[in-house]
Amino acid sequence: AQSVTQPDIHITxxxxxxxxxxxxxSYGATPYLFWYVQSPGQGLQLLLxxxxxxxxxxxxxxFEAEFKRSQSSFNLRKxxxxxxxxAEYFCAVxxxxxxxxxxxxxxxxxxx
Amino acid sequence: DAGVIQSPRxxxxxxxxxxxLRCKPISGHNSLFxxxxxxxxxxxxxxxxNNNVPIDDSxxxxxxxxxxxxxxxxxTLKIQPSEPRDSAVYFCASSLDGQPQHFGDGTRLSIL
Numbered sequence: 001a002q003s004v005t006q007p008d009i010h011i012t013x014x015x016x017x018x019x020x021x022x023x024x025x026s027y028g029a030t031p032y033l034f035w036y037v038q039s040p041g042q043g044l045q046l047l048l049x050x051x052x053x054x055x056x057x058x059x060x061x062x063f064e065a066e067f068k069r070s071q072s073s074f075n076l077r078k079x080x081x082x083x084x085x086x087a088e089y090f091c092a093v094x095x096x097x098x099x100x101x102x103x104x105x106x107x108x109x110x111x112x
Numbered sequence: 113d114a115g116v117i118q119s120p121r122x123x124x125x126x127x128x129x130x131x132x133l134r135c136k137p138i139s140g141h142n143s144l145f146x147x148x149x150x151x152x153x154x155x156x157x158x159x160x161x162n163n164n165v166p167i168d169d170s171x172x173x174x175x176x177x178x179x180x181x182x183x184x185x186x187x188t189l190k191i192q193p194s195e196p197r198d199s200a201v202y203f204c205a206s207s208l209d210g211q212p213q214h215f216g217d218g219t220r221l222s223i224l
Contacts, residue, residue: 043203043216044205098168100157
């Protein structure tokens, strides 16, 4: 069975500060991993994905994530957050065509 | 490029009524997914189509729910009869083989 755990329900960060969102997964094979962002009243937008190869992947909006097989983790980072980064972030695992399992999400609040 | 289009964006109806949610996937995509998002259960996959054929409907909660995809550019999710516990945001997503899923903006459904 596949599953995703996002340990942090809510994170508050100051504008300009760095951000790291944690994601741990359980998957029986080589995982396909994703981070999506959801702004209020909108759908999910893909930030980045990991299929294979380089374990540090770059995404849109200045985000990056690192795949660590030994820790079953796929943490999302951004060096300097902007007020527009306030949103809910979802980590997902699965096959890229089918049956993604999503974490519960982490809400990010950005304070001025 | 037009993304995944869902209608209506909001639906409020009384318990017992039939509800039909609609989705137009991205042109050329051959997989379509219906998800439900609630505070209690997060994002759940309800059903998945590939080339207009339902592949896995194990996430459909009960017989009151049904989904169809009569052609490559249209899908419906129907609830009959609706119940208050069906209140949620319903998302449609589409993808092309080997590519991540793209989400619509969702339908916020309230059953009174």
